[in-house]
Amino acid sequence: MAALVLRPGCHLDGAALYGHVEQLLPPYARPRFLRLQERLAMTETFKQQKVRLAQEGFDPTRVPDPLFLLDEATRAYVPLGPALWEGLLAGTLRI
Numbered sequence: 001m002a003a004l005v006l007r008p009g010c011h012l013d014g015a016a017l018y019g020h021v022e023q024l025l026p027p028y029a030r031p032r033f034l035r036l037q038e039r040l041a042m043t044e045t046f047k048q049q050k051v052r053l054a055q056e057g058f059d060p061t062r063v064p065d066p067l068f069l070l071d072e073a074t075r076a077y078v079p080l081g082p083a084l085w086e087g088l089l090a091g092t093l094r095i
Contacts, residue, residue, distance in 0.1 A: 001051055002031035005040055013035060014068060014077035022075075032095050034059045034077055035070040060085050070095070 004011065021030050035058070040048055048060075056063050060080055067080040078084070087093030 001033040001035060001053070001058060003035045003037055003040065003048075005037050012068065012077065015075065018070070018076045021070075032070045033080070034070075035063065036066045036068070055094060 004012075018033075035053070040046060041052065058067055058080065060067055060082070066079040069080045069084055071078045084093060088095065
């Protein structure tokens with residue numbers, strides 16, 4: 001998973017980001033999940049709070065931020081909604 005902060009006024013273009021990631025990263029290094037945040041949580045020494053993000057995981061019922069899933073079929077990052085989440089839990093959707 002990767003946590004992203006977008007510039008004010010910008011939006012996530014899932015297809016364009018997929019193309020960019022596909023060009024720059026090998027398949028094993030591509031983030032399967034994206035988490036959009038208003039700002040990155042930092043410690044007192046200006047380090048990212050990665051442990052908290054990892055503990056929260058990618059359960060859309062627990063995470064207040066928008067989540068996106070790398071969808072190889074559509075070649076885009078798509079919003080991780082209830083239907084996709086249930087597919088992941090049931091094992092019918094492979095990542």
